[in-house]
Amino acid sequence: MGSVDIYALRGIDIEIEEGEFVCIMGPSGCGKSTLLNILGCLDKPTDGKYYLNGCDISYLDDDTLSDMRCNYLGFVFQSYNLIPQLSVIENIEIPLYYQGISPNESREKTIEMASRVGLAERLYHKPTELSGGQQQRVGIARALVNNPLVILADEPTGNLDSKSGKEIIDIFIELHRQKKTIIMVTHDEDIARNAERIICLRDGLIENDERVYRG
Amino acid sequence: MLNLVSIYRWIRVIKMGFKSLWLHRLRSLLTVLGIVFGVASVIAMLAVGEGASQVAQEQIRKLGSKNIIVRSVKPSLEQKATGQRSRAIEYGITWEDATRIRSTIPDVEVLVPNRIIRDVVWNTQWQIDGQIVGTVSWYPEMRQLQIIEGRYFNESEVLSVKNVCILSLNTIARLFPNGSPIGRSVRIGSDYYKVVGIIEDEGGVGTSTQTQSFLTQSAGNNLREEKRGSIQSIQEGMGRGDNRKATMTTPNYRVYIPITSAQKRFGETLVRRTTGTFEAEKVELHELIVMVNKEDRVEEVAKVVDNILQKYHKQRDYELTIPLELLRQAERTKQIFNLVLGTIAGISLLVGGIGIMNIMLATVTERTREIGIRRALGARKRDIVIQFLVETIIMSGTGGLMGIGLGLFVPYLITYFASMPTIIRLWSPVIAFGISAGIGIIFGIYPALRAANMDPVEALRHE
Ligand SMILES: Nc1ncnc2c1ncn2[C@@H]1O[C@H](COP(=O)(O)OP(=O)(O)OP(=O)(O)O)[C@@H](O)[C@H]1O
Ligand SMILES: [Mg+2]
Numbered sequence: 170m171g172s173v174d175i176y177a178l179r180g181i182d183i184e185i186e187e188g189e190f191v192c193i194m195g196p197s198g199c200g201k202s203t204l205l206n207i208l209g210c211l212d213k214p215t216d217g218k219y220y221l222n223g224c225d226i227s228y229l230d231d232d233t234l235s236d237m238r239c240n241y242l243g244f245v246f247q248s249y250n251l252i253p254q255l256s257v258i259e260n261i262e263i264p265l266y267y268q269g270i271s272p273n274e275s276r277e278k279t280i281e282m283a284s285r286v287g288l289a290e291r292l293y294h295k296p297t298e299l300s301g302g303q304q305q306r307v308g309i310a311r312a313l314v315n316n317p318l319v320i321l322a323d324e325p326t327g328n329l330d331s332k333s334g335k336e337i338i339d340i341f342i343e344l345h346r347q348k349k350t351i352i353m354v355t356h357d358e359d360i361a362r363n364a365e366r367i368i369c370l371r372d373g374l375i376e377n378d379e380r381v382y383r384g
Numbered sequence: 385m386l387n388l389v390s391i392y393r394w395i396r397v398i399k400m401g402f403k404s405l406w407l408h409r410l411r412s413l414l415t416v417l418g419i420v421f422g423v424a425s426v427i428a429m430l431a432v433g434e435g436a437s438q439v440a441q442e443q444i445r446k447l448g449s450k451n452i453i454v455r456s457v458k459p460s461l462e463q464k465a466t467g468q469r470s471r472a473i474e475y476g477i478t479w480e481d482a483t484r485i486r487s488t489i490p491d492v493e494v495l496v497p498n499r500i501i502r503d504v505v506w507n508t509q510w511q512i513d514g515q516i517v518g519t520v521s522w523y524p525e526m527r528q529l530q531i532i533e534g535r536y537f538n539e540s541e542v543l544s545v546k547n548v549c550i551l552s553l554n555t556i557a558r559l560f561p562n563g564s565p566i567g568r569s570v571r572i573g574s575d576y577y578k579v580v581g582i583i584e585d586e587g588g589v590g591t592s593t594q595t596q597s598f599l600t601q602s603a604g605n606n607l608r609e610e611k612r613g614s615i616q617s618i619q620e621g622m623g624r625g626d627n628r629k630a631t632m633t634t635p636n637y638r639v640y641i642p643i644t645s646a647q648k649r650f651g652e653t654l655v656r657r658t659t660g661t662f663e664a665e666k667v668e669l670h671e672l673i674v675m676v677n678k679e680d681r682v683e684e685v686a687k688v689v690d691n692i693l694q695k696y697h698k699q700r701d702y703e704l705t706i707p708l709e710l711l712r713q714a715e716r717t718k719q720i721f722n723l724v725l726g727t728i729a730g731i732s733l734l735v736g737g738i739g740i741m742n743i744m745l746a747t748v749t750e751r752t753r754e755i756g757i758r759r760a761l762g763a764r765k766r767d768i769v770i771q772f773l774v775e776t777i778i779m780s781g782t783g784g785l786m787g788i789g790l791g792l793f794v795p796y797l798i799t800y801f802a803s804m805p806t807i808i809r810l811w812s813p814v815i816a817f818g819i820s821a822g823i824g825i826i827f828g829i830y831p832a833l834r835a836a837n838m839d840p841v842e843a844l845r846h847e
Contacts, residue, residue, distance in 0.1 A: 211840050232764045239762025250757045267762040
């Protein structure tokens with residue numbers, strides 16, 4: 170809309186390996202979400218290249234990008250982004266539906282995933298009937314149900330109190346232990362300490378990229 | 385297997401559509417109301433139109449497609465005023481005319497001369513203001529009228545001037561409320577007539593205002609003419625302005641007697657009472673039905689008949705009705721009627737469609753975030769298009785079905801309460817439903833495309 174071009178990101182050059190738990194940090198407006206959207210195939214960079222699973226996404230058409238998101242990526246949002254009129258189980262099922270998996274298989278996987286995040290009892294509730302922490306667990310189950318290569322989480326604990334935040338982070342730690350690739354945006358340094366790698370952005374540039382070694 | 389999954393997906397999409405529409409039941413209902421009423425009015429109007437034209441065509445057909453009906457008409461008002469009060473006005477078709485037509489036109493197969501007289505008909509204490517038709521023995525065949533009980537009078541009864549009569553159904557209902565009239569007698573003036581048969585009513589069952597006005601439209605041009613006395617207000621006289629009221633409000637109670645008897649008992653000169661004054665008129669034949677041997681000769685013969693009559697009549701004291709022509713006009717009128725209805729229906733459905741589109745655009749905006757979420761989770765543009773299109777089609781389709789329900793019910797009510805005949809043709813609900821589903825697609829495609837073409841990132845950011 171603005172007549173001035175804004176470059177949210179400039180000269181980003183990173184490589185994330187399979188199984189890594191990466192945290193992206195930085196002040197507000199530095200381009201963290203923009204980076205995550207590009208990594209999530211929701212946005213294309215105006216310039217530069219992004220390879221996902223060895224595939225250059227800048228040449229892919231919209232349908233193929235949709236399929237990439239459907240098959241390789243899982244999103245967890247700060248504001249949960251659950252569809253209010255659907256029940257917990259239906260929300261979790263959405264990615265499987267777009268994958269075109271048969272109904273029985275899809276139900277089975279969904280219920281399994283819901284129990285993994287501790288929501289086996291709440292399958293048929295509406296999102297509004299759940300607490301924030303529970304809603305975010307639905308969000309995580311939904312991101313995991315299609316068994317993605319990468320889980321992208323934009324401030325997943327941003328709307329939660331510290332106790333439920335901790336529970337959510339514990340799920341991510343568990344996922345990391347299961348060799349899932351996780352890329353998480355956060356403002357919280359305590360949370361970032363759980364990651365193996367922290368990338369700090371400032372004004373669209375990488376300020377710092379360090380590996381954390383836990384003793 | 386792949387097929388099974390795609391069927392499952394469609395079921396899911398349709399279920400989902402119903403679900404989100406059900407979530408806003410009132411809104412959805414109000415949205416489809418335009419379609420409901422549009423479709424219902426199409427079906428109802430078509431049913432009424434079809435019913436009216438069916439009855440009209442039936443009645444015209446009853447007049448006989450091979451017939452030409454010549455009627456005596458009282459000359460225009462001014463002439464009546466200048467003519468002396470004391471003398472009987474003489475006008476109309478004569479026996480001579482009938483003979484002339486018979487002998488000059490070889491295409492004429494049968495002639496039916498009729499005298500039609502209004503008088504009070506009595507059965508002991510019951511009485512009606514009847515219409516006495518003096519006619520010949522082959523009248524029922526010419527008019528395709530069915531004898532319900534007993535028989536019609538035969539030729540020898542006509543020749544020997546017998547006092548026999550045949551009553552129409554409605555006459556019997558009034559005159560013989562209890563028991564069959566066959567073998568009993570009715571009194572007209574000072575003469576008694578033996579009832580030998582019962583015949584169906586000439587107007588046909590279900591004559592109604594609707595039919596009358598429909599016929600007026602169709603036959604009006606042909607039959608527009610001067611004011612006439614009530615003597616000629618015969619029921620088949622469709623489309624005559626002054627006659628219509630009489631036909632609608634009071635049915636004709638008919639009594640058929642041999643024409644010879646009519647001539648002998650009533651004489652040539654008829655006295656008629658009109659608000660205080662007496663009026664006498666002399667009419668030999670009130671009606672002459674000319675049956676032509678072939679249908680495609682009817683119009684030519686009618687011209688010849690007209691020419692013959694014109695030659696021997698100083699004033700135009702007769703009129704010609706050609707049922708075949710009426711039939712054609714009725715068909716043309718029906719086509720125009722349908723065209724007009726179609727246009728009105730089209731407009732109302734268009735309005736309904738715009739209403740749906742309007743709501744769908746609002747829905748898409750309202751659900752921007754949902755669209756963003758679905759896109760982020762792997763929905764292709766096509767999936768979003770289908771989702772919203774299915775919702776629109778469900779709405780317009782359901783509206784269409786509701787409209788059909790209403791449209792089938794309304795004609796039933798019309799028939800029940802206004803006793804108007806209605807006919808629902810199978811194609812009318814089928815077409816109505818097709819159109820409403822089509823409206824769903826046409827007016828749903830734009831909102832659906834708009835939803836699909838949203839930028840996923842923007843959509844996710846939408847509050
Ligand atoms: N659609 C857009 N049009 C214009 N500028 C945009 C748009 N989206 C993002 N930006 C700009 O890009 C920059 C980076 O935005 P981004 O949302 O990535 O920041 P962020 O690091 O996620 O911030 P926060 O921590 O507040 O979420 C900001 O300066 C923002 O104003
Ligand atoms: Mg952000």
